[in-house]
Amino acid sequence: MSNGVGKVEYVSYLEHKGKYTGIMSWLTTMDHKRISLMYMYGVMTFFFVGVVLGLTMKVEHLTPGETIMKAQTYNGVFTVHGIIMIFMVVIPGLSAVFGNFFLPILIGGKDVSFPKLNLFSWYLYITGSILAVVSQFMKAGPPDSGWTFYAPYSSSTGTSVIMATTAAFILGFSSILTGLNFIVTVHRMRAPGMKFFNMPLFPWSLYATAWIQLLATPVIGITLVMLIAERLFKIGFFDPALGGDPILFQHLFWIYSHPAVYVMILPAMGAITEIIPTFCQKKIYGYKAIALSSLAIAGVGFLVWGHHMYTSGMSENARWFFSLLTFIVAVPSAIKVFNWILTMYKGSIDLKPPFLYALSFIFLFIIGGTTGLLLGSVATNVQVHDTAFVVAHFHYIIFGGMGFAFFAAIHYWLPKMYGRMYNIKIANIAAVINFIGFNILYFPQFVIGMQGMPRRYYDYPAEFQPAQIFSSIGGFILAFGLVMMVWNLVKGARSGEKAPDNPWGGSTLEWTLPSPPSLENFDEAPVIKENPYDYK
Amino acid sequence: MSNKNAHAVEHSGTDYMLLGKILVLLMFFTFATITITELDFGTLTLTVALLIAGVKSYFVIAYFMHLKHEGLLLKILVISVFILYILIVLITLIDYYYR
Numbered sequence: 311m312s313n314g315v316g317k318v319e320y321v322s323y324l325e326h327k328g329k330y331t332g333i334m335s336w337l338t339t340m341d342h343k344r345i346s347l348m349y350m351y352g353v354m355t356f357f358f359v360g361v362v363l364g365l366t367m368k369v370e371h372l373t374p375g376e377t378i379m380k381a382q383t384y385n386g387v388f389t390v391h392g393i394i395m396i397f398m399v400v401i402p403g404l405s406a407v408f409g410n411f412f413l414p415i416l417i418g419g420k421d422v423s424f425p426k427l428n429l430f431s432w433y434l435y436i437t438g439s440i441l442a443v444v445s446q447f448m449k450a451g452p453p454d455s456g457w458t459f460y461a462p463y464s465s466s467t468g469t470s471v472i473m474a475t476t477a478a479f480i481l482g483f484s485s486i487l488t489g490l491n492f493i494v495t496v497h498r499m500r501a502p503g504m505k506f507f508n509m510p511l512f513p514w515s516l517y518a519t520a521w522i523q524l525l526a527t528p529v530i531g532i533t534l535v536m537l538i539a540e541r542l543f544k545i546g547f548f549d550p551a552l553g554g555d556p557i558l559f560q561h562l563f564w565i566y567s568h569p570a571v572y573v574m575i576l577p578a579m580g581a582i583t584e585i586i587p588t589f590c591q592k593k594i595y596g597y598k599a600i601a602l603s604s605l606a607i608a609g610v611g612f613l614v615w616g617h618h619m620y621t622s623g624m625s626e627n628a629r630w631f632f633s634l635l636t637f638i639v640a641v642p643s644a645i646k647v648f649n650w651i652l653t654m655y656k657g658s659i660d661l662k663p664p665f666l667y668a669l670s671f672i673f674l675f676i677i678g679g680t681t682g683l684l685l686g687s688v689a690t691n692v693q694v695h696d697t698a699f700v701v702a703h704f705h706y707i708i709f710g711g712m713g714f715a716f717f718a719a720i721h722y723w724l725p726k727m728y729g730r731m732y733n734i735k736i737a738n739i740a741a742v743i744n745f746i747g748f749n750i751l752y753f754p755q756f757v758i759g760m761q762g763m764p765r766r767y768y769d770y771p772a773e774f775q776p777a778q779i780f781s782s783i784g785g786f787i788l789a790f791g792l793v794m795m796v797w798n799l800v801k802g803a804r805s806g807e808k809a810p811d812n813p814w815g816g817s818t819l820e821w822t823l824p825s826p827p828s829l830e831n832f833d834e835a836p837v838i839k840e841n842p843y844d845y846k
Numbered sequence: 847m848s849n850k851n852a853h854a855v856e857h858s859g860t861d862y863m864l865l866g867k868i869l870v871l872l873m874f875f876t877f878a879t880i881t882i883t884e885l886d887f888g889t890l891t892l893t894v895a896l897l898i899a900g901v902k903s904y905f906v907i908a909y910f911m912h913l914k915h916e917g918l919l920l921k922i923l924v925i926s927v928f929i930l931y932i933l934i935v936l937i938t939l940i941d942y943y944y945r
Contacts, residue, residue, distance in 0.1 A: 497920075525927060557945075561938050612930055613937060625944035631937070 322729060322826040340425035341829060345432050346411035347727070350720075352432075353407060354796070356398040356439060361789060363391040368751075368785035371778045374770055384768035385454035386469070390446050392457030393474060397481045398439045400712050401570060404577035405523070406435070406488055408719050409516045411727060413492060415820045416510045418501025418838060420830040423494040431487040438480035445473035456766060458567070461548035461559040465540040472541060475534040482527045482534075485573070489523025492516050501819075503838035510818045510842040511600055515580025518604040522569045522576075526612065530566035533559065560622050564615035572611040574708055575675075576604055578715030579646055582668050585722050586650050587843045588816040589665035590657025594843045596649040603642035610639040617686050621695045629688050636686035643679055647672060662814065663737035667718030670745045674710025678703055681756065696766075699759025702752045710748060717744070717795065724799060725809030729826040732802025740798060743791030750784025818842050868909050875902045900928075 323343045328335055336344060366387055370377045379387065410428065414421050422428050446452040448470035455464040455471055459478075464471050496517045500509065536547045537559070546552030548559040587594045594600065616624060616632030650672060659665070681703040684690045694700065725731050754777040755763075763774050770778065812821040819836060820827075879898050887894050908914045913924060 525930065557941070561941070565934060565938075609930070613933060616937070616941070623945075625941045627944040628937075628941035631940055 320824055320828055322824070323829045324728075324826055326829045338429075340421070340429050342410050342414050342421050342425065342428060343727070343827065345428050346407055346409075348432055349402060349406040349410060349435065352436060352439065353399050353403055356394050359443075360391055360395040360399060361792065363387050363394070365785055365789055367391065368782040370768055371770070372782050374772050374775060376768070379768070381768050382451070382454065385766070386446070386452030388766055389453050389456050389474075390442075393442050393453070393478065395708075396457050396570075397478050398435075398442060400574045400708055401481075401485060402435060402488075403574070403712055403716050404581055404719060405492075405516060405519055405573065406431075406484075407716075408512075408581060408723060409488075409492060409519075409577060412723065412820055413495060413513055413516050414499060415823065415827065415831050416513050416818055416842075417496065417499060418504055418819055418832065418836045419495065419499035420832065421499075422491050423498055424491050427487055427491055431484045431491070434480055434484035434487070438477045438482075438484060441473060441480065442477035445470045445477060448473060458563060459534070459537060460563070461537060461540065461556050462550065462554070465537060465549050472538055475537055479531055479534045482531045485523045486527045486531075489520035489527070492520035493524060496520075501832075501836050501838050507598065507601065508838060508841055509601075511583040511594065511597070511604075512577070512580040514601045515576045515583070515604045518608040519573050519576045522573050522608050522611070526566045526569040526573075529562060530570075533562040533566070536562075557619070557622050557624060560619050561615070564618045565612075568615040568618065569608070569611050571707070572607055574712045576607060578671070578712045580604070581715050581719040581722070582650065582671055583646070584816075584818065585664045585668045585718055586653050587845065588722075588814050589660045589662060589668070590654050591660075591815060591845050592653055592657040593841070593845055594649070595652040595655075596645070597841065597843070599645050600649050603645045606642040607639065610635065610642070614639050614686075617691065620688050620691045633686055633688050637683065640679065640683060640686075647676065647679075660814075661738075662721075663734060663741055664718045664722035664814070666738060666741040666745075667714050667721060670741065670748075671711060671714040671718060674706050674714060674748065678706030678708075678710055682707065694759055696764055697759040698755040698763040698765055701765045702755035702759060705752045705755075710752075714744075714748075717741070720799060722814070723820070724803060725813045726820055726823070726825050726827070728803040728806075729809050729824075730802055730804075730806035731809045731813065732798050732806050736794065736798040740791050740795035744788060744795065747784050747786075747788030747791050751781055751788050752784070754778075754781040754784075817844055865909060868905050872902055872905060 323341055326341075328339070330338055336348060339345060339348075366378065367384070370379055370384055370387075410422070413419075451469045453459075453464075453467075453471045453474040454469050455467060459471065459475060464475075496509075496513060536545075539545050540547050540549060540552075540554070544552055546554040548554040548556050550556060583594065583600055614632060614636045616628055617636045620629050620632075650668075681699070685694070685700065685703060721732070721737055758774045758777045759765075761774070763770055809825045811823065811825050813825075814821075819842075822836070823831060875898050879895060882891070882894055882898070885891075907924060913921060
C-alpha cells in the first residue's frame with residue numbers, strides 16, 4: 311500500500327498552530343487525536359480515583375467488622391467505585407481513547423465523520439463525570455444503591471441517587487454520539503480500496519462496539535429517566551408498593567448493561583488483535599473469523615441479559631432460555647482466543663511490554679470467561695449469585711480483560727501518539743508486578759465466594775480473614791505496579807527518547823505515518839491493495 | 847463522482863407531492879393511535895398501538911430519511927435493528943407470560 315505522506319511540510323498534531331494557543335487550543339480542538347488524549351487524561355484521572363476507593367475497601371476488609379469506615383460509608387464507597395469505573399473509565403476507555411486516535415488512521419481517513427460531534431461527546435463525558443463525582447458530596451450522602459441502581463431500593467433511598475443517575479444519563483449520551491460517529495466513519499471515511507474485509511481488526515471491533523453503543527445505551531437512558539420519575543412523582547413503574555414491577559427494572563437495566571460489557575471488552579479484543587501479529591511478525595490467523603466474531607458477540611450479546619437475573623424471581627422458562635443463549639455467546643469469544651493462540655504458533659515472538667500485557671489479557675480473560683460459564687449455568691449461578699465469586703469473575707473480565715488490554719494498547723501506541731519511547735525494562739517489570747498483584751487480589755475472591763462470602767458487605771465471618779488479608783496485599787502490590795507503570799509512561803511521553811516511525815515493525819497504516827502524526831494524518835489518501843497484516 | 851455529488855443526483859428527483867401524501871398518512875395514523883385508546887382490544891391493545899407505530903416508522907425512515915434511496919447494506923442494517931428490538935421484546939415476554 312502507499313502511505314500518502316511526504317509532499318506537505320510535516321508538523322505534528324501536537325505542535326500544530328491553530329486559531330488558539332495553550333489550553334484553548336485543546337478545549338476547542340476538533341482533531342480526533344487531541345480529543346483522544348483529552349479522553350485519556352480524563353479516563354486515567356478517574357481510574358486512579360476508582361483505584362483509591364478500591365484500596366479503601368481492601369483496607370476495610372483487613373479485619374472483620376469496622377476497620378476504617380462504617381457500613382453506610384462502605385455502601386457509598388463501593389457504589390462510587392462502581393459508577394466511576396464502569397461509566398467513566400471502562401466504557402469510554404479503549405473506544406473513546408484509542409478508537410478516537412486510531413480508527414480514522416487505521417482506515418486511512420483524515421478524521422472522524424463528525425469532528426464537532428466528537429468534541430461535544432467529550433464535553434458530555436466531562437459534564438457527566440463531574441456530576442457523578444459531585445453526587446458523592448451532596449448533603450443527602452453518596453448514592454448507596456450500587457452501580458446497578460436496583461429498584462425499588464434506588465427509588466426509595468434518601469441518598470443522592472438522582473444526581474448519580476443523571477450523570478450516568480449524560481455519560482450515556484456521550485457514548486451514543488461516539489458510537490454514531492464511529493459507524494458513519496467506518497461506512498464513509500475508508501481509504502480507496504479498503505473494503506470491509508481488508509479493514510484492520512481494531513476498526514472491526516470498534517464498528518461492532520459502536521452498534522451496541524448506539525442501540526443499547528438509549529435503553530439505560532430511558533430506564534434512568536423512569537427511575538428519576540418514580541422517585542419524584544411516585545408513578546409506580548418499579549415499586550411494588552405503587553403497583554410497579556421491580557423485575558422490569560432489572561430487565562431494562564441489563565438489556566443495556568450486559569451489552570455494555572461488550573462495549574468494554576470488544577475494543578479490548580480489537581487492540582489485542584492488532585498487537586499479537588506485530589509481536590509475532592506473522593499474519594493474523596483467521597482474519598474473517600475474528601472480524602465476524604466481533605459482530606456475532608455484539609449481536610448475541612444483546613440477547614443474554616437475563617443471566618444476571620436468575621435469582622430475581624424471573625420465570626423458570628426464561629431462566630433456561632437465557633442460560634442457553636449465554637452459552638452460545640461464549641463461542642465467538644472462544645474463536646478469538648483460539649485465533650490469537652494460533653497466530654502465536656511458530657511466530658517470531660518478541661516479549662516487549664505490549665505483548666506481555668496481551669498475554670496477561672488472554673490468561674486473565676480465559677479465567678474470567680470460563681468462570682462466566684459457571685455463572686451462565688442456572689444451577690451453579692443460584693449458589694454463587696451476589697457472592698465474592700461474581701466480584702472475582704467480573705474483575706477478571708473487566709480489569710483483567712479491558713484493563714490489561716488498555717495497558718497493552720497504551721504501551722503499543724504511545725510511541726505513535728507522543729513520538730517518544732518509554733523505558734522498556736521498567737515497563738516489563740511493572741507488567742509482571744501488575745499481573746502478580748492482580749491475581750493475588752482477585753483469585754481469593756473466587757474461593758471465599760464459593761464458600762459463601764457475600765459481595766457488598768463491609769463485614770464478614772472470621773474464617774474469611776486470611777483470604778481477605780491475602781487479597782488486600784494483592785491490591786497494594788497491584789497499586790504499586792500501576793504507579794510504576796504510569797510514572798514510566800508519563801516520563802517517556804514527556805522526555806523519553808525520540809520514537810522511530812515504526813518501533814515494533816507493525817504492518818498497519820498508523821506505522822506508515824511519522825511519530826507523532828500530522829494534523830490530517832495523510833497528505834494524500836492512501837490506496838489500499840493488500841491485507842493489513844502482511845508480514846513478508 | 848464524489849459521494850456528495852452522487853447523493854445530490856440521487857435526490858434531485860425528490861417528489862414533494864409524494865412526501866406531502868406521506869405526511870397526511872402519518873397524521874392519519876397519529877389520529878388512529880389516539881382513537882384506539884378509546885377502543886377495547888383487550889390484551890391486544892398494546893400490540894395494535896405498536897403495529898401502528900411500526901408502520902409510521904417505516905414511512906418516516908423510508909421516505910423522510912431517504913432509506914429507499916440507499917444501498918442494500920444500509921437497508922439490511924436498519925432491518926436488522928428492527929429484528930433485534932423485536933427479539934428483545936419477545937424474549938422479555940417469555941418471562942412475563944410464564945412467571
